[in-house]
Amino acid sequence: MLYEDFTVGMKFRSRDMVVSLEDVIAFAKAFDPQPFHTDPEAAKATFFKEHVASGWHTSAVTMRLITESLPVAGGIVGAGVDELRWPTALRPGDTIHLESEVVEMRTFKSRTDTGLVKFLVKTVAQDGRVVQSMMPNVFVPRAAA
Amino acid sequence: MLYEDFTVGMKFRSRDMVVSLEDVIAFAKAFDPQPFHTDPEAAKATFFKEHVASGWHTSAVTMRLITESLPVAGGIVGAGVDELRWPTALRPGDTIHLESEVVEMRTFKSRTDTGLVKFLVKTVAQDGRVVQSMMPNVFVPRAAA
Numbered sequence: 001m002l003y004e005d006f007t008v009g010m011k012f013r014s015r016d017m018v019v020s021l022e023d024v025i026a027f028a029k030a031f032d033p034q035p036f037h038t039d040p041e042a043a044k045a046t047f048f049k050e051h052v053a054s055g056w057h058t059s060a061v062t063m064r065l066i067t068e069s070l071p072v073a074g075g076i077v078g079a080g081v082d083e084l085r086w087p088t089a090l091r092p093g094d095t096i097h098l099e100s101e102v103v104e105m106r107t108f109k110s111r112t113d114t115g116l117v118k119f120l121v122k123t124v125a126q127d128g129r130v131v132q133s134m135m136p137n138v139f140v141p142r143a144a145a
Numbered sequence: 146m147l148y149e150d151f152t153v154g155m156k157f158r159s160r161d162m163v164v165s166l167e168d169v170i171a172f173a174k175a176f177d178p179q180p181f182h183t184d185p186e187a188a189k190a191t192f193f194k195e196h197v198a199s200g201w202h203t204s205a206v207t208m209r210l211i212t213e214s215l216p217v218a219g220g221i222v223g224a225g226v227d228e229l230r231w232p233t234a235l236r237p238g239d240t241i242h243l244e245s246e247v248v249e250m251r252t253f254k255s256r257t258d259t260g261l262v263k264f265l266v267k268t269v270a271q272d273g274r275v276v277q278s279m280m281p282n283v284f285v286p287r288a289a290a
Contacts (some may be wrong), residue, residue, distance in 0.1 A: 032212060034212060034220045060201050061178050064176045075180070075181065075192070077193075081226065082229075083225070084225055085225040
């Protein structure tokens with residue numbers, strides 16, 4: 001879809017996706033090696049009191065589902081993200097999906113072939129817990145004038 | 146370090162870390178399977194005009210270096226991130242390090258055992274390119290009254 005095909009309020013839903021215990025531990029060992037993410041037993045004595053995924057793992061699986069569910073022509077290129085939040089933690093074995101909505105659109109004076117679409121992207125678990133919300137700004141090609 | 150040990154303006158630097166071509170492709174295939182991240186040849190005909198890492202890969206390696214360079218007692222637990230930006234793209238083979246600074250500190254009325262420290266974290270490549278900047282809010286334990 002081109003910039004002109006989007007409107008504020010438009011909504012998109014992704015497929016469901018399971019995040020396994022093995023995935024959670026592998027990501028944590030590579031990128032966020034703290035006991036509450038790498039070790040289900042040790043996690044019980046930490047801030048979280050249970051084993052949870054790294055917030056950055058939640059972001060990574062969210063990006064996977066964004067590439068599948070936001071139909072932007074030419075692919076998803078982000079200019080940046082506002083208000084990245086993890087209201088509750090992603091737990092190993094959770095089944096997640098995305099609920100996305102267009103919240104803002106703008107064009108550039110200097111660059112007429114591209115617009116910017118801001119989405120609110122919520123990552124939701126099977127029990128309704130929001131495990132991440134964020135507002136990415138995505139470059140979207142414009143129709144030729 | 147406890148909340149009381151931090152002050153606004155305090156700075157931290159991480160070690161240097163190489164992000165390899167293999168790492169860039171593996172992350173992209175798992176979490177951001179778009180040609181400009183997965184395929185060095187196909188990338189030349191895309192928005193970026195070269196092969197670049199996923200911004201979420203940049204975030205993930207940044208988190209790895211945060212766990213090593215921000216000495217928060219009990220580990221790094223983020224309440225969220227403001228203004229996540231990728232001013233330039235991380236390229237395969239780049240050597241990165243973090244330059245972090247305390248930009249804001251606050252306490253809670255309702256929760257006297259914990260404070261919130263906001264850092265500005267810049268991820269910098271060997272040639273000075275800033276490949277990511279963000280402001281994470283981190284929970285930090287307070288000294289007993």
